[in-house]
Amino acid sequence: MKLCIACGMPMERREDYPLGDETKDYCLHCARPDGSMQSYAEKVESLSAFVVRTQGLDPAAARKAAEGMMKRLPAWKEKP
Amino acid sequence: MLSEQIVIKKESQRSLQKEDTRRRILDKAATVFSERGIVETRSSMVARAAGVAHGTLFLHFTTQEALITAVIEDFGDGMCRRLHDLSRRGDGIHALLEAHLQAIAEREDFYVRLVTEASMLPEAARTSLVMIQSTVSFHITRAAEAGMDAGRIRRQPVHMLFNTWIGLLHHYLANRELFAPNGRLIGSRGAELLEYFLSLIEGGSR
Numbered sequence: 024m025k026l027c028i029a030c031g032m033p034m035e036r037r038e039d040y041p042l043g044d045e046t047k048d049y050c051l052h053c054a055r056p057d058g059s060m061q062s063y064a065e066k067v068e069s070l071s072a073f074v075v076r077t078q079g080l081d082p083a084a085a086r087k088a089a090e091g092m093m094k095r096l097p098a099w100k101e102k103p
Numbered sequence: 104m105l106s107e108q109i110v111i112k113k114e115s116q117r118s119l120q121k122e123d124t125r126r127r128i129l130d131k132a133a134t135v136f137s138e139r140g141i142v143e144t145r146s147s148m149v150a151r152a153a154g155v156a157h158g159t160l161f162l163h164f165t166t167q168e169a170l171i172t173a174v175i176e177d178f179g180d181g182m183c184r185r186l187h188d189l190s191r192r193g194d195g196i197h198a199l200l201e202a203h204l205q206a207i208a209e210r211e212d213f214y215v216r217l218v219t220e221a222s223m224l225p226e227a228a229r230t231s232l233v234m235i236q237s238t239v240s241f242h243i244t245r246a247a248e249a250g251m252d253a254g255r256i257r258r259q260p261v262h263m264l265f266n267t268w269i270g271l272l273h274h275y276l277a278n279r280e281l282f283a284p285n286g287r288l289i290g291s292r293g294a295e296l297l298e299y300f301l302s303l304i305e306g307g308s309r
Binding site: 095 | 230
């Protein structure tokens with residue numbers, strides 16, 4: 024089973040992939056509407072917003088948490 | 104040809120042995136962390152419990168921070184996998200919260216150490232805990248929003264719903280000697296907490 028390189032989500036079904044394209048290494052949540060992968064900046068924004076919405080963290084703390092989580096993922100390991 | 108096969112076989116055995124040792128260290132570290140506390144545990148205690156030399160432990164985990172982080176990630180993988188599978192089946196919030204409780208119950212002593220010592224842990228370990236809670240909140244939020252759309256759950260901010268559940272659960276776990284003197288909080292009070300929480304969030308309209 025593949026894990027999304029950008030967020031770690033397990034990808035088991037066709038609908039987990041951007042536009043149903045199972046050759047991609049990232050999931051639909053990490054894709055732009057055209058199916059390309061979000062940039063680092065876009066992913067930090069979307070993950071921070073998700074953490075604020077679902078766990079209620081302070082926005083600055085959520086951003087720090089998002090950057091910390093992303094550092095563990097293959098797509099972003101080389102980022103600062 | 105034969106010598107190549109022997110080399111491949113030996114490499115494969117070494118790799119299996121290495122994985123086996125890593126697994127044993129992770130399991131024993133979780134046990135020692137549960138008994139002594141994560142912050143209080145020295146790597147030498149873990150090495151002794153796992154029956155490996157101190158140097159061997161450092162071959163697998165180069166720092167104490169790396170060891171703590173790996174144990175937390177290992178715990179989180181099991182919990183997140185379980186919630187992911189249930190979420191996939193479209194099970195509702197009741198089943199998800201039950202699975203959350205069950206996953207904690209299986210490693211309750213470790214989980215209590217983790218949440219009560221969180222602020223004292225190294226940053227990488229705290230990030231691992233945030234990652235676990237993010238996955239848990241993702242699945243609970245998804246089930247809660249489906250329940251809201253179906254009119255079974257009152258409309259409310261999802262972070263308050265999630266934090267109310269975690270707050271209730273962690274308060275009981277952090278003080279479990281008061282709520283469950285037998286030491287097994289989830290086993291003795293989990294069903295009560297779940298039923299009460301559901302009574303708080305249920306009932307709504309589309």
